[in-house]
Amino acid sequence: MDNLTLATDFANDLTLNKLPFIKNLDFCGEKAILAFLEQKKEVSAGDIANFLNVSTARIAVLLKNLEKKGLIKKTTSQTDKRKTIVHLTQKGEESCKKLREKLVEKLNNFFLFLGEEDTKNFLRLTQKMKEYRKEKHND
Template sequence: MFMKQLSAIAKYWCIYAHKNLQSLEIVGSEHSVIMYLSIQNNISQDTLSTQLVLDKGTIAKILVKLEQKGLVSRVVNEQNKREKIVSLTEKGEEEVKSVYAIVNLWETELLEGISETDQTIFLDVLTSMTERAKSLSVLEKETKI
C-alpha cells in the first residue's frame, strides 16, 4: 500500500538530484558515499559497504571513481593491513556542501504545505519502519509464501 508511494518519492528524488547535480562531478551511488562520509568520515571500506547496504565490489568500484576524481582517499589501516580506511578529501568536502544545498532545497520544496506536526509524525513513523525493515532483512528465517 505505501511501498508504491515510497518508491515513487525515491525515483522522483533521483530525477531531481540528477537534474540539479549535473554540474558536480558525482553521479549515482557516489552521492550516497560522499554524503555518508560527511557524517561518518575515516571509516573502513567494509563498514561503508555495510552501512550503505551495497556489496563490497560495488563500494570498491565507486571508491575507485571517487578517488580518481580526488573526492576521497583510501589508506591502509596500520593496525590491520587488510583494511582500508576511507575519508573525504578537501575537494570532497566542497562537493558535499553543494549536495547538501540541493538536498535541503528538495526537502523544503517537498514538505511545503505540510504542517510541522505532520512532518514530525511522518519522520517518527518512517524511522520506526526503517528500523523494522532493517531487522526483518537480517532475520535468519525465510518467509514462505
C-alpha cells in the same frame, strides 16, 4: 486498499517515479558513500560495503571513481595492512556540503507544499520508520 497494494505503490513511487524531494539526488552510489564518510569521517571500504549492502567489488569501483575525482583519499590501515581506510578530501567535504544544501532546499520546498500539519505528520511517520528499521534490523 490493502497493505500489500499500498506497499507496492509506495515502492514504485520511491524507485520508479522518484518522489519530488528525492528526484535527481541519487543517494545510492557515490553520493551515498560521500554522505556516509561525512558522518563517519574515516572508515574501511568493508564498512562502506556493509552499510550500503553491496559487494566489496562494487565499492572498490565506486571508490576508484571518487578518488579519480579527488573527492576521497584511500590509505592502508596501520593496524591491518589488508584494510583500505577511506576519508573525504577537502574537495569531497565541499561536495558534501553542496549536496546537503541541495537536499535541504528540496525538502524545504516539499514541506512548504505539504503545509505545517502534513509536514509534522510526515516527520512523525518518518521517525516511526526509523524506529521500525532499528527494531527489525538492529541498525
